Amino acid sequence: MVKKIIMKSYLGLVLLFMYLPIIVLIVFSFNESKSRGNWTGFTFKWYGELFKNSQIKEALYNTLLIALISALIAVVIGTFAAIGIHNMKKFRKTVVMNLTYLPVLNPDIVTGVSLMIMFVFIGTFINMKLGFFTMLLAHITFNIPYVILSVLPKLKQMNKHMYEAALDLGASSFYALRKVILPEIMPGIISGFLLAFTLSVDDFVISYFTTGSGVSNLSITIYSMARTGVKPTINALSTLMFAGVLLLLFIINIRSSKENKKRNQFNS
Amino acid sequence: MNKKWVSYPYLIWMVIFIVIPSFLILFYAFTTKDEQGIRFTLDNFYRFCNPIFISVLFKSLGLALLSTLVCLIVGYPIALILASKDYSKRAIFSMLFIIPMWMNFLLRTYAWLTLLEKHGIINSVLSFFHLPAINILYTNGAVVLGMVYNFIPFMILPIYTVLMKIDSKLVEAAQDLGGNGFTVFRRIILPLSVPGVMSGLTMVFMPAVTTFVISKLLGGGQYTLIGNLIERQFLTVYDWNFGSAISIVMMIFILISIGIMSKFDEDKGGGAALW
Numbered sequence: 001m002v003k004k005i006i007m008k009s010y011l012g013l014v015l016l017f018m019y020l021p022i023i024v025l026i027v028f029s030f031n032e033s034k035s036r037g038n039w040t041g042f043t044f045k046w047y048g049e050l051f052k053n054s055q056i057k058e059a060l061y062n063t064l065l066i067a068l069i070s071a072l073i074a075v076v077i078g079t080f081a082a083i084g085i086h087n088m089k090k091f092r093k094t095v096v097m098n099l100t101y102l103p104v105l106n107p108d109i110v111t112g113v114s115l116m117i118m119f120v121f122i123g124t125f126i127n128m129k130l131g132f133f134t135m136l137l138a139h140i141t142f143n144i145p146y147v148i149l150s151v152l153p154k155l156k157q158m159n160k161h162m163y164e165a166a167l168d169l170g171a172s173s174f175y176a177l178r179k180v181i182l183p184e185i186m187p188g189i190i191s192g193f194l195l196a197f198t199l200s201v202d203d204f205v206i207s208y209f210t211t212g213s214g215v216s217n218l219s220i221t222i223y224s225m226a227r228t229g230v231k232p233t234i235n236a237l238s239t240l241m242f243a244g245v246l247l248l249l250f251i252i253n254i255r256s257s258k259e260n261k262k263r264n265q266f267n268s
Numbered sequence: 269m270n271k272k273w274v275s276y277p278y279l280i281w282m283v284i285f286i287v288i289p290s291f292l293i294l295f296y297a298f299t300t301k302d303e304q305g306i307r308f309t310l311d312n313f314y315r316f317c318n319p320i321f322i323s324v325l326f327k328s329l330g331l332a333l334l335s336t337l338v339c340l341i342v343g344y345p346i347a348l349i350l351a352s353k354d355y356s357k358r359a360i361f362s363m364l365f366i367i368p369m370w371m372n373f374l375l376r377t378y379a380w381l382t383l384l385e386k387h388g389i390i391n392s393v394l395s396f397f398h399l400p401a402i403n404i405l406y407t408n409g410a411v412v413l414g415m416v417y418n419f420i421p422f423m424i425l426p427i428y429t430v431l432m433k434i435d436s437k438l439v440e441a442a443q444d445l446g447g448n449g450f451t452v453f454r455r456i457i458l459p460l461s462v463p464g465v466m467s468g469l470t471m472v473f474m475p476a477v478t479t480f481v482i483s484k485l486l487g488g489g490q491y492t493l494i495g496n497l498i499e500r501q502f503l504t505v506y507d508w509n510f511g512s513a514i515s516i517v518m519m520i521f522i523l524i525s526i527g528i529m530s531k532f533d534e535d536k537g538g539g540a541a542l543w
Contacts, residue, residue, distance in 0.1 A: 021379035084275020107478035114289035141285040222374045
């Protein structure tokens, strides 16, 4: 009994440690005063200001656009790459998989500076400046391995004779890919897309090194604000985004538990 | 079935954006540019042998190691508690440790400023209970706290995943053979959880060594870790050759540290023999 109480309070304490800063952020998004730490009264004005602040709106636009495009491109390249890797012979597979793990294991700062060096290097030959496009290329690069790593397990689970059976039944290889392989590995593709999207939204370090003057995403905006003081508008925006994610999670949970129930009824 | 070609776009992409940049960093680290043009040299590495830079390197490694150990000591019991919950609660509680990561980490770290300030929230609460105030902001303590706060989920989740996979029959068998709670933990659970601990250690240690954001926000503007040194070389001083050399030295030390850690993994008794 005592053991149980100790366990519960320990878990509670660590969870408090995890959530304390988030609670502070959310509470201070409703704070009248501009300076952090001084509670002067309740207000919604920062939420209203959110829609007027062009700097934040542009940063949000860049963040979401880059996340969406980079996740989509990474999913296309990564899914095909996974299918190819799955069919490789042992030795080549090992080499390619090591290459795939490299950006996952490399520290962000090293990936960031190496990409920055290369973009500047290329920029001396063709007219390419650091900015939106280079940041997008960097995001695609660090997203692809995560797509591959979520699609590959699904390919391994798949019955390998199904594709051959489809070909024997007269399907063209493209038709078989579309009708047999893709539906089988769809869960992996979707989780890869979601992972890529969130990683891209969250990224700071790599974006920081690969962007140029004038183009920034939310993380970079927050970082540059941190020196002079983060405005409560950013708190308001993060609160909204956080609430959005929680809501999405809630809906997914309810839907999947409903589906499970249906399946159980069907089975019994 | 010959579908290898579908991975070629990926391979080309990786060569352009991963392999070539890696070689460019090596190239910059071993070269210097002066009036006579670009020439090969080890000067960038000699420059790093300055006591100031060496002390920054060891400070970064030391603080990262300390944070990793704190994460392990705090996180392991949490993983144990999570794994001991019944099935329906497990998912909820492990989710509770993932959810914070969906809020921008810069903002979450920044929020600690509000909490830790001299007249901040924590000190207000402490003074309410007539407890002594803590002033750790802009010190090593705050940086370690920031690292632990940001990276502890990376310690808890791998250990939890491994603990869940342990066959409960093994634990029951040990209990039937007369092992008490501590013996079962020491002889069964701990050795079997070593792979999770290893990946946790790597996943915390690596970002902790290389961070420049946490040190800048919670350590103050003058606070320097190896990550800050690299960032400054690339974005303020524009000495890319020296910056690349520092990056390579840092990578070598990270690889050595991970190598030492995985040594413990190989002789499986290693972890348990410490007890």
